[in-house]
Amino acid sequence: MQMAERRADKNKIKQEPWRDPNAEAYVRIDNVTKRFGDFVAVNNVSLKVYKGEIFCLLGGSGCGKSTLLRMLAGFETLSSGSIYLDGQDMAHVPPYERAVNMMFQSYALFPHMTVEKNIAFGLEQEKGLSRADIATRVTDILEIVKLSPYAARKPHQLSGGQRQRVALARALVKRPKLLLLDEPLGALDRKLREATQFELINIQEQLGVTFIVVTHDQEEAMTLASRVGVMNRGEIVQIGTPTEIYEFPMTKFVADFIGSVNMFEGRLVEDLPDRARIQSDELGGIIYVDHGISSAPGATVWAAVRPEKINILRQPPANTAENCVHGVVKEIAYMGDVSIYLVKIDTGKTIRVTLPNVERLSDDERILWDETVWLTWHGSSPVVVSQ
Amino acid sequence: MSRAQPGRLGPLWTFFFRYGPPRWSEYVLRNLSGQRLVIAVPYIWLLVFFLVPFLIVLKISFAEFAPMGRPPYEPVFDWLEEGALQIKLLIHSYEYLFNEPLYVSSWIYSLKVAFFSTLLCLALGYPMAYAIARSQPSTRALLLLLVILPFWTSFLLRVYAWIGLLKTDGVINNVLMGMGLIEQPLAMMNTSFAVYIGIVYSYLPFMILPLYSNLEKHDLTLLEAAQDLGAGPIKSFLRVTLPLSLPGVVAGSLLVFIPAVGEYVIPSLLGRSDQLMIARLLADEFFLNRDWPKASAVAIAMLLLLVVPIMIFQHFQNRELQAQKK
Secondary structure: OOHHHHHHHHOOOOOOHHHOOOOOOOEEEEEEEEEEOOEEEEEEEEEEEOOOOEEEEEOOOOOOHHHHHHHHHOOOOOOEEEEEEOOEEOOOOOHHHOOEEEEOOOOOOOOOOOHHHHHHHHHHOOOOOOHHHHHHHHHHHHHHOOOHHHOOOOHHHOOHHHHHHHHHHHHHOOOOOEEEEEOOOOOOOHHHHHHHHHHHHHHHHHHOOEEEEEEOOHHHHHHHOOEEEEEEOOEEEEEEOHHHHHHOOOOHHHHHHOOOOEEEEEEEEEEOOOOEEEEEOOOOEEEEEOOOOOOOOOOEEEEEEOHHHEEEEOOOOOOOOEOEEEEEEEEEEEOOOEEEEEEEEOOOOEEEEEEEOOOOOOOOOOOOOOOEEEEEEOOOOOEEEOO | OOOOOHHHHOHHHHHHHHHOOHHHHHHHHHHOOHHHHHHHHHHHHHHHHHHHHHHHHHHHHOOOEOOOOOOOEOOOEEEOOOOOEEEOOOOHHHHHHHHOHHHHHHHHHHHHHHHHHHHHHHHHHHHHHHHHHOOOHHHHHHHHHHHHHHHHOOHHHHHHHHHHHHOOOOHHHHHHHHOOOOOOOOOOOOOHHHHHHHHHHHHHHHHHHHHHHHHHOOOHHHHHHHHHOOOOHHHHHHHHHHHHOHHHHHHHHHHHHHHHHOOOHHHHHHOOOOOOOHHHHHHHHHHHOOOHHHHHHHHHHHHHHHHHHHHHHHHHHHHHHHHHHO
16 A cells, blocks of 8 residues: 555655654654553553644444543543644643534434534534534535535434535534544445445545544555554554564564464574574474664564465475465455465465455366465565564 | 125125116225224224214213203203204313313313423433433333333222321421421412322333333434544434434423313322312312313313323324335
8 A cells, every 4th residue: 555655755754754854743642641540541652643644543343442432532531741732742632612612423424404504513612603604614614525415414314424424524514623523434335435434535535624534444544544553452553654564563463463474483594784694483494585674692582474475376385494484274255355364384274365356267277175286485574573 | 905805794785786887886895804993993993982982072062051950050952842853062161171261271271280280201200210211121121111011900999008108297398307407387288289190100111112112222323423423422412312302302291281181089189179180170160060161161172271292292293104114
């Protein structure tokens, strides 16, 4: 997914501000902790979000991402730490006085009001806006979310996707400094989800609002985000662009959480500045890594190889000593665009390989069940993590 | 079609089924299902015990008063010797109702008492229903029990209890005089004040329960959304909770207003003797004057008067049901 890079060029996020140590963070979360009785939902989280970013908090259920979002919105108080928005401390600011708006997971549209009134609700709470101003802004935002013909309808007369756009419009019309989205695409079907993902990005670029999105769907995070923060058990485990998270995970958890991965435990036997070798009993061989890794010699490490980076061959390759293993194809899942092969190797481990269906092959050309195959991968493919 | 099995129900049935006009058998087959039979039971009950008595009362209201008769009214439908049916409908009972000052002032007083009792019930009941709906689930059951508990005791006894509280040498006056807050006992019995207390006290659960039922179903994230959009707690309540609770308000209000108009016991025990509510007039007309036509006319007039609120109630109930179906 190269979207983050392409977007970073043409967007307000100039030169990736998170790389610039002098850049001012728009949203600063400093050592925030939230306890519910004995249970620590958010544990000492620190985070910087820059203006115009789409920042995704990604994690499974119960990892604290929703609690963090609610603290940003003002619905939960902080047990300790502080949150700054555009330099202002949000400690004692109630939700109705923050320049933050939220798009709820259930949309929370007011059932007794029309789409127009729903959207106008937020504007009516602001001082100094005349009726005409409000009407204009409502019409404009309806144009942007493409719901102009539905202005007089009530929420129960709309489809799920339309309701979602009303919720988005209602939050955006107030031109908040920060927009929080709680699982925005969760309730939509697949086709609609993809279309809406791109629409969301376009709208964000058009309006330049800073987004913080909470999701458990890594596909959503990868598509939408300029940066992703992976959370586990109340802590931020890794922050990076989608590419960095996917290609360079720092822990086993992150490697395993995003996409699928084949994890081989092993011992670091050769550790040089520009290459390394790992002896893995799980694999039954040597893993050669063509870049330097930071770890103590002889340490136990895990080498993660993504399924799409593994090649399946019918004949053994030239070098069978490293980055190579043979096994038997146990399962094949045909997904249309790719096929997933589960290959069982001698040590008993099952390796997952993804191959794109490039050519239409006949039955004897295609790899079938119970075939003995050779798996191989390039030295740049494994990512080594030590925790 | 295996729903109706004519053979089982006897030769008469079979006869009608086989030799009756085709539409009859179709009709029978379609309608004699178990489902319809079950609905028929309460339907027939209501017909026999509500519609028929209503029609009888309606008939009597058009009759002429016969003081010495048993029953004390002239027959409305009379068969004459020639085989002709004589129908005599008099509307003078109704005329009397709407012209006699006693009745007119009683109508107005009854409506006034019912209306203000409803407002008081609303003012007291809404906060209570809201508090119960927002309470912890563990305490909620207890609070609801406390609201319903009075129904387990006799209504009459509860009204009598109020006499004991409100009378000149009753509990309230004794406490207040004992504490030195008043010198002379307050005259609370046999006043409109006492009637209001009695009605509000007795009908409060009828206001609380429908309101609670409505408020309990509210989606609280709507309030969060309202706050997120800039509305403070009070504004959120006024623009989100209150409009959504309107069906509950209407239901509760009508459940209080409609019976309160025809309230008999409370004004008789606690109320004024110089200003009577309409139900008392009806009872007096029936039992003391033995003027059945006039009493019947009062009953019919009361019903017609309340038809409009009842229709509003029905309309809102239907809307609730429709909304819930979605």
